[in-house]
Amino acid sequence: MQSFIDKFRYNAKRASLVQSRIKALERMGHVDEVVNDPDYKFEFPTPDDRPGPPIISFSDASFGYPGGPILFKNLNFGIDLDSRIAMVGPNGIGKSTILKLIAGELQPSSGTVFRSAKVRIAVFSQHHVDGLDLSSNPLLYMMRCFPGVPEQKLRAHLGSFGVTGNLALQPMYTLSGGQKSRVAFAKITFKKPHIILLDEPSNHLDLDAVEALIQGLVLFQGGILMVSHDEHLISGSVEELWVVSEGKATPFHGTFHDYKKMLQSR
Numbered sequence: 001m002q003s004f005i006d007k008f009r010y011n012a013k014r015a016s017l018v019q020s021r022i023k024a025l026e027r028m029g030h031v032d033e034v035v036n037d038p039d040y041k042f043e044f045p046t047p048d049d050r051p052g053p054p055i056i057s058f059s060d061a062s063f064g065y066p067g068g069p070i071l072f073k074n075l076n077f078g079i080d081l082d083s084r085i086a087m088v089g090p091n092g093i094g095k096s097t098i099l100k101l102i103a104g105e106l107q108p109s110s111g112t113v114f115r116s117a118k119v120r121i122a123v124f125s126q127h128h129v130d131g132l133d134l135s136s137n138p139l140l141y142m143m144r145c146f147p148g149v150p151e152q153k154l155r156a157h158l159g160s161f162g163v164t165g166n167l168a169l170q171p172m173y174t175l176s177g178g179q180k181s182r183v184a185f186a187k188i189t190f191k192k193p194h195i196i197l198l199d200e201p202s203n204h205l206d207l208d209a210v211e212a213l214i215q216g217l218v219l220f221q222g223g224i225l226m227v228s229h230d231e232h233l234i235s236g237s238v239e240e241l242w243v244v245s246e247g248k249a250t251p252f253h254g255t256f257h258d259y260k261k262m263l264q265s266r
């Protein structure tokens with residue numbers, strides 16, 4: 001990464017790529033530990049292009065499920081390739097729903113959610129892990145998802161998430177929850193997304209795997225918006241906290257620890 005920065009530092013065309021790598025190197029200073037075990041590897045691919053702003057913007061977007069109450073009223077915010085945000089808030093308040101509005105799985109009841117035509121968004125959630133074909137194996141699964149892509153390329157990409165050798169050929173039903181999560185990560189990132197939306201990504205990961213996920217996210221050169229209750233993951237991988245409550249998503253000026261203390265003091 002440093003050699004890329006040195007090589008292209010004075011190249012105007014690559015200025016934004018150089019800047020994002022400088023930022024990633026700065027973030028790396030905050031990573032506790034470098035995990036070398038291939039079992040604990042999360043290498044998110046770097047997108048080849050960086051679409052210009054606006055990337056994603058909500059303008060007076062309101063939403064309620066059909067027949068249900070209004071969950072959000074007049075949401076206004078933007079997300080770009082430098083965003084590193086975690087959304088926190090009580091269960092059932094609508095955090096996952098915001099991710100679905102961003103991804104385009106849901107449409108606002110009123111107002112607009114703009115998404116750049118050039119942006120690639122990947123979504124990780126438990127739903128994607130549960131949706132894996134258990135009778136298949138990781139390599140076959142990837143071959144079915146991306147027909148025509150050379151097997152070697154798919155194997156290499158699975159390898160970026162530690163799914164190597166025999167593991168890539170093992171029936172999916174024999175994989176642990178953490179291993180299945182890594183197959184799901186490989187699937188959603190194959191197209192080199194600019195923005196990754198993560199809904200409780202550390203659910204089935206042990207501590208070392210969470211550490212490796214943090215490292216992967218820190219080095220990722222795109223935007224991140226996650227929903228999580230995992231203090232370690234949040235404090236290691238994002239730079240902004242948004243609190244979702246009372247129909248709004250509001251930036252919180254403090255750490256996750258401060259947020260928890262605030263809740264306790266109420």
Ligand SMILES: Nc1ncnc2c1ncn2[C@@H]1O[C@H](COP(=O)(O)OP(=O)(O)OP(=O)(O)O)[C@@H](O)[C@H]1O
Pocket residue numbers: 065066068071089090091092093094095096097098227
């Ligand atoms: N498909 C749906 N149809 C109707 N209501 C839904 C649907 N999905 C979610 N809800 C309701 O919308 C509200 C917000 O759900 P959402 O899953 O977005 O909350 P959340 O903050 O992500 O919660 P959690 O932290 O428990 O995952 C909840 O009351 C939920 O029951």
